[in-house]
Amino acid sequence: MTENKIDIISKDISIHQKKLKNKSFEFGCLIIKEANIWVEEAKNRPIPNMLFSELWYENEVCILFSDTNLGKSILAVQIADSISKGRPIPGFKLESSPKKVLYLDFELSDKQFENRCSEDYENHYQFNENFLRAELHTELELPKEFKNIEEYLCATLSNIIIETKASVVIVDNLTFLSSENEKAKDALVLMKTLKKTSKTNNVSILVLAHTPKRDDSKLITKNDLAGSKMLMNFCDSCFAIGSSSQEASFRYIKQIKQRNTEHLYHSENVIVCSLDKETNFLEFHFEDFDSEKTHLKTYDSSSSEERNEQISFLVSEGLSNVKIADRLGLSEGAIRKRRKKLNI
Structure with a gap:
């Protein structure tokens, strides 16, 4: 009996030694190769x-988060x-050729979606x-083996991707997929999936993910994302949208986490955009790069009416707009925007 055990162990060692000589082998849950082979x-x-510029690359799981009503x-x-x-x-920047996109919309109804991409529904x-958009099938009879619709969606997502031939998936939003995403266990399961x-x-x-109500006078950090620790560990990249104190329609985009690039859009170089609907498509328009601090809420700042005066x-x-911006501590884009509104 003892000899049989020794023979089995010796045989096992011999097999792994041969694999080592081949410079690549599987052991338990690991795939092991020489670094040069990788x-x-x-x-x-x-x-x-x-x-989407250096904020999101191909084959990454990326998170976009912000407070409510900022335009995620x-x-x-x-x-x-x-x-x-x-x-x-x-x-x-966009470096890829056209790709099939599957947009899982758990936020808007079809009529609300129509309103955002039309002029008064015309x-x-x-x-x-x-561009494929999907809504939840509310009349679906849930298979017995699944506890809820979220679990069913996660289990069938791979098949949905294969069927639609999508190479890009956008999930709007995380709150739907895991109503308790602030709990580490639920966040971990979701991000692993x-x-x-x-x-x-x-x-x-x-x-897409929401933040708990935050203080607009403070810099955006990874801690502003609900369930931040586990979510940040399992995503490849992350960026956030912040509101601007300079102009009601202004937003800024800040890079929170990155793996494929250096940290470019940090607190000293956020991307400033305006949120407008010039014709039939509500969208972000690039304005400038700026320091995040100049867009944070200050409680001693002058009112909008005083600034206009x-x-x-x-x-x-x-x-000039540039000199006015320097004088008032605003961006040139904010001055241009206000002058357009004031018709001056």
Whole structure:
């Protein structure tokens, strides 16, 4: 009996020694190779392209978060539209050719979605056929083996991706998929599912998430994301939208986490955008790069009416937008925006 055990162990060691000589083998839950082999194999795979500047790359699980009513869904639809057409959003970078995008919309009804891409429900914006939008099937009879619709969706997501041939998936939003995402256990299960789906199906995933009510006078950090610790550990990249104190329609985009690039859009170099609907498509328009601090709420700042009076006076003095912005501690884009509203 003892000899049999020794023989089994010796045989097992011999097998693994042979695998070691081949420089690649599986042991338990690990795949082990020489570092040089990993590099050589990686050379045969394409370099990830930018999907939304350096904020989101191909085959990443990325999180976009912000407080409510700041335009997460608006920006996400705009990104989906850009990727489906293979056209970059002005002011941002897109390196990939047109891709099929599956947008899982658990926020808006079809009528609400229509309103955002039309002029009073007429003159509708035309999307590319690569843009697929999905809503929840509310009349679906849930299979008995699943506790809830969230669990059913996570279990069938891979099959949905295969069926639609999507290479990009946008989930709007995380709160729906895990109503208790602030709890570490639920966040961990969810992010593992998305990470596995991304790797197995070779898809890029953008997940939208809310923040708990935050103080607009403070810098945005990873701690502002609900369930931040576990979510941040399992996502590849993350960026956030903040509100601007300079102009009601202004937003700024800040990079929170990155793996494929250096940290470019930090607190000293956030991306400032205006949120407008010039025709039939509500969207973000690139304005400038700026320091996050200049857009934070200050409790001793002058009122909007006082600022408008100051701007009017400085315009009458012949100062340029840049000089007025420097004088009032605002961005040039904010001055341009206010002058347009004031018609001066």
